[in-house]
Amino acid sequence: MEVRRLLAAAHLASNAELVERDGRFTVAGDPTEGALKVAARKAASRTRASRAVHARGELPFSAERKLMSTAHADAMRDGDRVLFVKGAPDVLLAHCAFERRGGEEAVLAGARREAIARAVDGLAGEALRTLGVAYGGCPPAMARSSCPARGGAVWLGVVGMIDPPRPEARDAVAAAQKAGSRC
Numbered sequence: 001m002e003v004r005r006l007l008a009a010a011h012l013a014s015n016a017e018l019v020e021r022d023g024r025f026t027v028a029g030d031p032t033e034g035a036l037k038v039a040a041r042k043a044a045s046r047t048r049a050s051r052a053v054h055a056r057g058e059l060p061f062s063a064e065r066k067l068m069s070t071a072h073a074d075a076m077r078d079g080d081r082v083l084f085v086k087g088a089p090d091v092l093l094a095h096c097a098f099e100r101r102g103g104e105e106a107v108l109a110g111a112r113r114e115a116i117a118r119a120v121d122g123l124a125g126e127a128l129r130t131l132g133v134a135y136g137g138c139p140p141a142m143a144r145s146s147c148p149a150r151g152g153a154v155w156l157g158v159v160g161m162i163d164p165p166r167p168e169a170r171d172a173v174a175a176a177q178k179a180g181s182r183c
Contacts, residue, residue: 002100004043006156010133011040013070013084015058032129035161036086066091082135089120089132089158096134096155105154120158128160 016029018037027034061068067087085092093116099108108116123130136153 002103002157005100006133006159007036007040007043009084009135009156010036010086010131010159012072013068013086013133032131032161032163036131036159039159061087081137083137083153084133084135085153086131086133089130090117092132092134092153093117093120093155096153098152099155100157108155116155116158123158123160126160127163129163131159131161133157133159 014030014033014036016027016031016033016037018025018034018041019028025038027037057071059065059067059069059071065087067085069083069085071081071083073081085095093113096108098105099112099116120130120132133156134153135156
């Protein structure tokens with residue numbers, strides 16, 4: 001249940017699109033967001049919430065915030081706005097006062113917060129790229145200067161994914177070695 005909710009939230013907080021051509025799907029947009037969309041589709045996470053969400057607003061990822069937030073009006077809840085956030089796990093976790101666990105929201109206490117941080121570090125230690133995912137209520141106007149959910153967000157979890165080296169990495173390493181750099 002939590003995995004599907006996490007993937008549905010990550011799906012909604014993404015701009016990539018899955019495009020079908022000749023019976024094959026390709027990703028249009030950011031590869032990371034595309035991977036999240038594919039995972040959501042494979043997990044059949046087209047939940048009631050993801051089908052009933054309209055009127056999307058966005059606070060794009062920035063190097064300062066290290067988060068991407070999308071606000072949606074939920075047709076199943078009289079247009080109440082919900083905020084879906086994904087980004088740097090340490091930054092996002094700091095904004096979460098609750099976590100979704102066992103189908104319910106629970107207070108995110110110090111020991112549990114530390115356990116989550118250790119799990120994220122463990123994934124990063126395995127050379128996985130990590131993204132935290134959360135949701136929360138949304139003020140009527142998403143102010144660019146405001147922090148998503150201002151400490152009341154609900155932590156859904158972390159996604160760890162293989163982030164292969166970019167094709168240009170080989171040339172960059174060779175140039176660094178040639179210049180005398182050592183690892």
